[in-house]
Amino acid sequence: MKPEDLETLVTRKMPFGKYEGWIIADLPGPYLNWFAREGFPNGEIGQLLQLMHEIDHNGLSDLLTPLRQR
Template identity: 75%
Template sequence: MNPEDLLLLVSKRMPFGKYEGRLIADLPGHYLNWFARSGFPKGEIGRLLTLMQEIDHNGLKPLLDPLRQP
């Protein structure tokens, strides 16, 4: 994991799908788990979704709060 990826989670928006436009850090757990079962997309978005799913699955979402822009 690249430390800058944590900043991307709270600044980059989902580029497609049901939750298009929502911050990756704000995607619901069931959606992230669906990707984990079905397969993550390739490239940066897949890497970020994989990281976010791991964070959410382990109950670590609050660790992203200090990184959010006011």
């Protein structure tokens, strides 16, 4: 993970699926859990989803609040 990845979580939109167009940081926990069970996609989007899953799963979503306010 790079520090810039945290900022990307609050700006990048989900490019496909049920929540297409949602900011990755706003994706619901159950959706992130589904990816954790079924497998994350390859590439940058998969890495971002995996990072967001870890943040959400460990109750650290408040870390993103200051980045959202920029």
